[in-house]
Amino acid sequence: GAGVSQSPSNKVTEKGKDVELRCDPISGHTALYWYRQSLGQGLEFLIYFQGNSAPDKSGLPSDRFSAERTGGSVSTLTIQRTQQEDSAVYLCASSLQGGREAETQYFGPGTRLLVL
Amino acid sequence: TQLLEQSPQFLSIQEGENLTVYCNSSSVFSSLQWYRQEPGEGPVLLVTVVTGGEVKKLKRLTFQFGDARKDSSLHITAAQPGDTGLYLCAGYQGAQKLVFGQGTRLTINP
Numbered sequence: 001g002a003g004v005s006q007s008p009s010n011k012v013t014e015k016g017k018d019v020e021l022r023c024d025p026i027s028g029h030t031a032l033y034w035y036r037q038s039l040g041q042g043l044e045f046l047i048y049f050q051g052n053s054a055p056d057k058s059g060l061p062s063d064r065f066s067a068e069r070t071g072g073s074v075s076t077l078t079i080q081r082t083q084q085e086d087s088a089v090y091l092c093a094s095s096l097q098g099g100r101e102a103e104t105q106y107f108g109p110g111t112r113l114l115v116l
Numbered sequence: 117t118q119l120l121e122q123s124p125q126f127l128s129i130q131e132g133e134n135l136t137v138y139c140n141s142s143s144v145f146s147s148l149q150w151y152r153q154e155p156g157e158g159p160v161l162l163v164t165v166v167t168g169g170e171v172k173k174l175k176r177l178t179f180q181f182g183d184a185r186k187d188s189s190l191h192i193t194a195a196q197p198g199d200t201g202l203y204l205c206a207g208y209q210g211a212q213k214l215v216f217g218q219g220t221r222l223t224i225n226p
Contacts, residue, residue: 004158031212042122042204042216043159056212091158101208102147102166107158 002026004108006092012114013082021077021111023092031098032075033105034067037089046090049075050098082115089113119143120205122217130225131197137190137220139205146208148188150179153202153219195224 005024013019025032030051035043045059049069060066064082069075079086089112093105123138139148147166151159163172165181165188172179176199178191192199205217 033212033214035216042120042218043206043214045213045215048212050212058213093158098212102149102164104161104164105214107160109157 004092004094004106006090006108006111008111009109010112010114012116014116015084016081018078018080019082019113021079021090021113023075023077023108025073025075025092025094026106029094029096029106030072031095031103032069033093033095034075034077035091035093036061037091037110039088043091046077048098079113082113084115087113087115119209119215120207120217122203122205122220124220125218126221126223128223128225129195132194135192135195135222137203137222138187139189139217140187141207142186144185146185148181148185149206149214150188150190151204151206153204159202159204192222195222197224197226200224 004026007022011019032049034046036046037043047060047067048056064080067077089110091107091110093107095103095105119141121140129135147164149164150162152162153159163179165179168185169183170181176193180189200223203220203222206214209215
């Protein structure tokens, strides 16, 4: 079976433009997570979706960031009016159920965003 | 301030040597996880430790969870070039929010 896929793999944009990043989770996984990884650093939690529940948006750094998950599957992370400090790798992960500690999260390869 | 502090942040050693990476926190975690990440890829889970004092072995890798469940270590015996990568520890805050250390970038030189 396919793993988590993300597109695009790389994105270069100009400051002030909007960008959309896509994540396709593993089929059957009800939980989906977005993280941000600055150059060579650990991961920073952004947002979590579980089934039809309201998402946990507590990690979004500003109101320029938003995410949605349509039909409980594909998710899109949108960054409006991008800034240079938004440059990072954006990673998506999915897990079978979510809401359980120690559950394995499966990560996609990430989208490398560069804001000029 | 990082909730999980890893040390060292960078480590470069020769093939065949042993090494230990540490993950420390002032907070108690019900479990800690270790991931390895290679360039251009997402992190891959290596192990989850859930019991204070627990030791888990994965071939040449030994993982330990501190008795107080505030720290963990990863020990690699006879390191190989294939062990090169970014090693991340992580723990759950609540049931869905995974927090990560800043990582240890390990380079094994042939």
